[in-house]
Amino acid sequence: MSNNRYPEEFKIEAVRQITDKGYSVADVSRRLDVSVHSLYAWVKKYGPEAEKHAAQTEEQAELKRLRKELQRVTEERDNIKKSRGVLREAVRLRYAFIKHHKDCWPIRKLCRLLDVHPSGYYAWLKEPCSRRQKRDVRQTGLIKQFWLESGGVYGYRKIHSDLREYGERIGINRVHRLMKLSQLKAQVGYRKPRHRSGVSHVVTPNRLNRVFNTEQPNQAWVTDVTYIKTHEGWLYLAVIVDLFSRRVIGWSMQQRMTKELVLDALLMAIWRRKPKKKVVVHSDQGSQYTSHDWSSFLKSNNLEGSMSRRGNCHDNAVAESFFQLLKRERIKRKIYSNRAEARRDVFDYIEMFYNSKRRHSSNDQLSPVEYEKRFEKTATECLVN
Known part of the structure; x- marks a missing residue:
């Protein structure tokens, strides 16, 4: 039973039976129905050497306290070494550190060290993601x-x-x-040395004169040719781009760079747009564009030619910009085994992505098709009103 049921006076008299009258501890234990362990404890507390035992008890208590304090300081020192960078992190990262080291040190000590409240930690355990x-x-x-x-x-x-x-x-x-x-980046292009001057064509002047923004569709088109490498050989691509929306309205792909290549692209543009007024068609001074067939085709379809200065790509910057996008975003990221595979991929880029989905900065971040639709809708509303 608990010693608390014995009053202090009883304990003192029991000790006197041992110290003064000479009874053994076992004898007193049997007579008073008190455990031997309790009697020995009473002798230390109330016997002749009580003060000595009290002093030893205080020393033991102080030693125990110092050991506990040393253990705490050692743990905090070790924690600080491991959590040196965590102290500067967000609270959720400190919670994660506590969760990871909870088997090594008490949670409350870790919370005190990392300057977080235990209740916040336990709440975070229930729902770690904010x-x-x-x-x-x-x-x-x-x-x-x-x-x-x-x-x-x-x-x-x-x-x-x-x-x-x-x-x-x-x-x-x-x-x-x-x-x-997430380490997601835009596809960054490349730069080549560019010529900044050149000689104008003697027959066809530069009517566009770097005015690359028009007020409505079918006022000015630009055209150019590029080449695509495949294991089967070169594939040449000619495009027609409307400056109003930067939409590719005509294109042609062939294995040889002839005048038929550029004429087919222009024929597609005319078939798609069916312009009612004269359109300026700007190109460089390549042999395909200086041919008699090209000039005749322009005249017969109410188109007016315009040419860049020789060797100056800046006069045809919009077409050059489209080719740069095409190569940067699609061609240079793939290896084509044959021309048919390259043709399919280029078609997918132009018709399925560039014209219909790709946002353009000059179109208020709209795709060319969407930009033209909004223009037509606005023009129709103005006519109705």
Whole structure:
């Protein structure tokens, strides 16, 4: 039974039976029905050497306290070594550190060391992800989806436009941060040495004169030719681009760079657009564009020629810019085994992505097709009103 049922006077008299009258501890224990352990404890506390035992008890208690304090300081020192960088991190990272080391040190000590409250830690255990983190995860998924749909070429500005159109409320800086954390980057191009001067064509002047923005469709088109490498040989591509929306309205791909290549591209543009007024068609001074057949075709279809200065690509910057995008975002990222494979991929880029989906900075971050649709809708509304 507990010793608390014995009053202090009883304990003192029991000790006297042992110290003064000479009874053995076992005898007193049997007569008083008290355990031997309790009697020995009473002798230490109330016997002749009580003060000595009390002093030893205090020393033991102090020694125990010092050992406990030393253990605490040692643990905190070791914790600080491991958590040196964690102290500067966000609270959720400190919670994660505590969870990882909870088997080594008490949770409350870790909380005190890392300056967090235990209740906050236990609340975090029930729901480790905050609302902001959950939103980051969801929006990062959307960013990756739109980035993959772009073929891995969009930067944060165009991704931001996709998200806003999707209905997501998100700032452009947040998109930049999430893309940086996910290591998603825009496809960066390359630069070549460019000539900045040249001689004008003697027959066809530079009517465009670097005016690359028009007020409506079918005012000015630009055209150029590029080449695509395949294991089967070169594939040549000619395009016609409308300066109003930067839409590729005509194209042709052949294994030889002849006048038929550029004429087929121009024929597609005329078939698609059916212009009612005269259109300026700007090109460089390549042999395909200086041929008699090209000039005759322009005249017979109410088109007016325009040519860059020789060796000056800046006079035809829009067509050069399109080819740079095509090669940067698609061609240079693939290896074509034959011309048919390259033809399919280029068609997919022009018609399925560039014209219909790819956002363009000159179109208020709209695709060429969408930009023209909005222009037609606005023009129709103005006529009705």
